[in-house]
Amino acid sequence: MNRLTGLILLSGSSPSTTNIHYLSGFTAPDAFLYLKTASGGWLCVSPMEKARARNQSTAGTQVFTPQELGLSGKKAWNYVEQIKALMEKAGVKRLQVPIDFPAGFFQTLEKQGIKISIDRNPTCPERKVKDAAEISKLRKSQQAAVAAMKSGIALIGSSKIGKNNLLYIGREKLTSEKVRQLIHKTLIDHDCAGVETIVAGGDQGTDPHERGSGPLFAGQSIILDIFPRSEKTGYWGDITRTVCRGPAHPELKKLYIAVKAAQLAALKMVKPGICADEIHRNCCEIFEKRGFQTLEKEGRHVGFIHGTGHGVGLDIHELPRVGKSGEVLEAGHVITIEPGLYYPGLGGVRIEDTVVVTEDGFRFLASCPKKFELL
Amino acid sequence: MNRLTGLILLSGSSPSTTNIHYLSGFTAPDAFLYLKTASGGWLCVSPMEKARARNQSTAGTQVFTPQELGLSGKKAWNYVEQIKALMEKAGVKRLQVPIDFPAGFFQTLEKQGIKISIDRNPTCPERKVKDAAEISKLRKSQQAAVAAMKSGIALIGSSKIGKNNLLYIGREKLTSEKVRQLIHKTLIDHDCAGVETIVAGGDQGTDPHERGSGPLFAGQSIILDIFPRSEKTGYWGDITRTVCRGPAHPELKKLYIAVKAAQLAALKMVKPGICADEIHRNCCEIFEKRGFQTLEKEGRHVGFIHGTGHGVGLDIHELPRVGKSGEVLEAGHVITIEPGLYYPGLGGVRIEDTVVVTEDGFRFLASCPKKFELL
Known part of the structure; x- marks a missing residue:
């Protein structure tokens, strides 16, 4: 110019x-x-x-x-x-x-x-590479997301399993709405705002943008996707965990294990110089090998139906994309790694962390346990 | 077309x-x-x-x-x-x-x-006129706003006045942030999300878009402006109250009384067929008559420095405007009436309700007391 x-x-x-x-x-x-x-x-x-x-x-x-x-x-x-x-x-x-x-x-x-x-x-292509001050702001939002995730999972974990596999807290049915309310309140305690947080159980979770509503059940996968924006800085965090209250059906467990394996494999590939679409392709291959096909079935897309991740900053979705049209990663990029599998009738599983690309790999912005069955 | x-x-x-x-x-x-x-x-x-x-x-x-x-x-x-x-x-x-x-x-x-x-x-000019289903959705968001307002004002009212006029809850200083957190949590209990809520005391309140931060003091005007969006319907509510913990200086009281008078006069004018800019002009005249000038002073605009109101619907600010370039009101319009006065050194006062224009006047979407001094 x-x-x-x-x-x-x-x-x-x-x-x-x-x-x-x-x-x-x-x-x-x-x-x-x-x-x-x-x-x-x-x-x-x-x-x-x-x-x-x-x-x-x-x-x-x-x-x-x-x-x-x-x-x-x-x-x-x-x-x-x-x-x-x-x-x-x-x-x-x-x-x-x-x-x-x-x-x-x-x-x-x-x-x-x-x-x-x-x-x-x-x-502003320079937005992709975050400086230390930005990473610190993103970390705070991600820490808020982790705290909120822990509060939501603790609530589900503390529920009692009642008739028809319904979950209860005391005498009240546990619903997506109640878990979301607790998550949002925890975010407020961390100076963040949560909007459109996903708490989606069973088949609701097989639509990655469905927020979820109504009673939650034992034995179903419940996707919790939390993406808070800091009220102070405007920077976002982003995390997803999938849990199951009570034992999961072996097929559902296989689904979870496949997603966890793909996410770990993807994280291991994160480093400067790698083309993001290689990471995405690797996730696809892991799923295919384990027999989890991505295809159209009865008019719906099932399997791995979204990209592997996206940049996070002042926008919740920003460059670089980690998908088919991916770019070469650089140190300072802050991206999510979030493979998922979605099969109506069985359930949805997504696991997501937000990481910063470092000189020799990646660092989690905040760490959060991954545990599927809450027994 | x-x-x-x-x-x-x-x-x-x-x-x-x-x-x-x-x-x-x-x-x-x-x-x-x-x-x-x-x-x-x-x-x-x-x-x-x-x-x-x-x-x-x-x-x-x-x-x-x-x-x-x-x-x-x-x-x-x-x-x-x-x-x-x-x-x-x-x-x-x-x-x-x-x-x-x-x-x-x-x-x-x-x-x-x-x-x-x-x-x-x-x-979509038809968005201006709300049908019964929309008014019901807007009412729910406004009821959430009122509940949140009451919780915020109750917290300020329950504070103790300490050294240097600082407000305390127990041993902790009461801050804008703490009041905002409580407001946002109350909104969550009502299935709404609050973002950018204003809790601005003293000179902070003289900038109508300043969200407010830090300790709150007795004797200062504190503006609370709450505009929740329903997580279910997407419709907004909008309300503002101004309070003062402890007795207010007589000059500040005059400011409050002037704004309250202007808001009441404006509300009384609301009916189908009136041009919204008449309502705005009337507010201006009431302020002028009481000696509250709107002008530029030391590089800042002081006095009545914004419009009298705006439409509320799926956007927090939508048509019709209630200001200089106002339109003719129709039954079914949902608008705010929110005159305010802002004088650095003295304080800011704004009082806002959201109302629906009816065949013969207006109806509050939800009612909320107006009380300035919390003694």
Whole structure:
């Protein structure tokens, strides 16, 4: 980017919101603009946000209100006018925007004769490699996730098995909702927020994005997938465990053992220089060898139906992907390793840890036991 | 829209994500496409989401995976290819997109010769008027907000006033963080999630978007702004109260009384047919008459520095706005009324309720006492 070109980001879409947070240190609930130029960053925020933006933004970021850019009346609330005023203030003549920039404003700027083009590269590829401060923030979120996981598993483990294999705490049926509530409260005690946490038993667990609801049963696999966001730093954690209250059917146990083996094998492959899709392919092979096919059955995809992992940072899903279109891992990448198997009628199993790629391998961000049967 | 034109939405940006949720009944953490045509809705989701999408989507919505649309390999993961395949399946020849559709995909579609234009009108203006089922969902979220508010205020009210006016619970200093934790836990008990809840005392409260941190003090105004999202329905609640532990300075009391008067006057004006900016102007006048000016002072905006309210639904901020660019209210609109005054050195006060516009006035979604001094 030369000094006459600026990259403009508008918060409110993904991943521009977190890119602005990453670049400027500032974020806000309402949409606002950020201009990145060769000489630094330029925020345009409402008068209400000005003081906070000045306090929170990093060195090299200048904060303006629309009024300070010379806009008044209705123009002050118009993003296109704000962009043009920011360009003038920053002395740039050409604009780039990321793919997720709103088409409506893109078209208006173009029609008004602004030289604007789309930069199809990731806006902040440097986000993939985390520095020590970021790793420390991610570790705290992961520690919160582990504490919440332990509280959830302890609750399931303490349940009594009643009629029809229903689980009970005292006289009340234990439900996905109750386990999720406890998990969320534990996250709050660790300054994190949990949303969409998965506690899915039996066939519910065979849909990896099903959050789970209703009573839990003995003998079924229960997937707990917890991904808290720190209320302080905005960084995420991500962990999954699968448990079974009471003894599991031998076939279900085999499923668990296969996933655990694939996850361990995958973790062992994590190091700088490896292509992430090799790790994914290895998981697939381990499953195939053990007879766990991935295919379409009665209109549903069963088996290993998602990628092996993803980057974690200011977004819960960010680069690098650990899947078919994987990239070469580098030291400082923070990724999940989370193979899983899903067979309606039998159950779902997923085991996930978040790790940082080190010079010679990987390190868990936080450790958490893996135990399937809670007897 | 004629039968050869379709409107395409991609989740991941605001407000398209919630528009898809509103139109199709389905939402998911990862981005996916929705095509709206004269004959119905067409979802394109990953194989992993298919079963859930079919279960959750409303009548008239058809669900496809990229593979079912004839895409394979890398093409299956490409939104532009998915859009073209959806168009073919739905038999539409022209596309419209909302303002927030990603510019990158817009440009690619245009370059590939697709007839595509930007619809600059709100995608779902009908979202403004809530039906009985929606109002019931909003009421539940608002009831959760009220319960959480009561728990937070009770905690502040139960605190002891110690040295330097610090507030204590037992031997521990009462902080914004502790009040927020209790509020969030109460929300969890009501199946809601609270994020970015504001508990801001003294000068922190004079920045309306400052969440608040650190010890709370007697004699200062403490703003509590709670906006929970139901984990079940996705609908939001929104409430603000301002309290003061111990007696307040007479000037601060005047501030509170002015805001309370403005809020009551604003509520009384709420009815179908009124232009929302009249309500806002009336708040401004009440403040001016009582000597509470809105102006810039030492580089900061002070006084009544935000709008009077906003719509609430599947988004926490949605239409109609209750501010300068306000619209005419209609029965079924659900809006907040939340005037506030902010003076660094004195404090901030905001009082907010969420109400539904009825045929002859308004109804609170849930009621919550207003009491400033907790003596």
